[in-house]
Amino acid sequence: MKDNAADQTLCPVARSEALVGDHWTVLVLRELFMGSHHFEELQAQTEATPQMVATRLKKLEADGLVERRVYNKRPLRHQYHLTEKGEAFYPVLLALRAWGETWVKSPKEGRAVNFTHRSCGNPAGLGPVCDSCGKPLRRADLIAKQAAKYQREREARWETFKASR
Amino acid sequence: MKDNAADQTLCPVARSEALVGDHWTVLVLRELFMGSHHFEELQAQTEATPQMVATRLKKLEADGLVERRVYNKRPLRHQYHLTEKGEAFYPVLLALRAWGETWVKSPKEGRAVNFTHRSCGNPAGLGPVCDSCGKPLRRADLIAKQAAKYQREREARWETFKASR
DNA sequence: TCTTGTTACTATGATTTTCATAGCAAGATA
């Protein structure tokens, strides 16, 4: 996809794709939503090479989805955080999650994350509206609980990463 | 992303990405949802090379999102249609559209497509629930109306494509 | 029958991207 072509079309899907239509970009965004803010966490959990993460973060920053925050002056260290535009991408990931859980994974694998709907206190399901109360799901209203198996998977990735350097 | 890694993770986002995490794949899916079913329509509207379309369609078929239907025996000709699994991907595109219209395009460009909610007869907005009646939006309940400007854009792409062969 | 048109791709070689691996910089810690 040439940037050129994407700039000229009126299609919002093509326009979005020009910013986020990439494996690593989507996985980096997932990690930011999961609460990883450090370069090495993003690298470990996406299993990307450092260049892949670095180029994606630079593009995401240039496109206004991510901002760098200094958390340590000497040596200079940054954290990566979602901007409002980045946060607004959440429904796309939620929809992708719902499709993946339903159509890509086998049911017996179990969900990676389960959400409780804060405003009604019950399981939220896969969305876009709450399984229990029927209201639209907003990120702020969701309490995420990782499955034990998924938590172990993530811990294992972190250990493997640390062991390799 | 190695298929290997994607097969092993419990994360539904990563698992989905292994199937549809690609510029051309998403654009091909968009076209199928727009009602294009012929190879050349897909090629013209995505502005991809024929190999890109061919490889993506083969992968989508192998992954069960798309099926080929014979519409002409001699010479043998196929149409491409979404399966149930492919149709189920719609909410992801709808969410991507909403994000693109809100955060990527400038408001004065105008929407590419506007939806009317069949069950209430009013504009549906950007979803995931109807702007007018608040019910969740299902694809079957949406009446799409392309903006004149977008329609011209698509016609122009088709003309350009035909002229180039 | 000969030529041109239609649809759906496949082939080819140059360019670009990605990958695995290694390395570096700027301090902190021991």
Place this chain on the structure above:
DNA sequence: TATCTTGCTATGAAAATCATAGTAACAAGA
């Protein structure tokens, strides 16, 4: 002084993508 930590950058090989051209199988008109 040496090693550790964090966050990247550099390098060359491998793979994907691109533009361009061509092929296959038939239809339809001159």
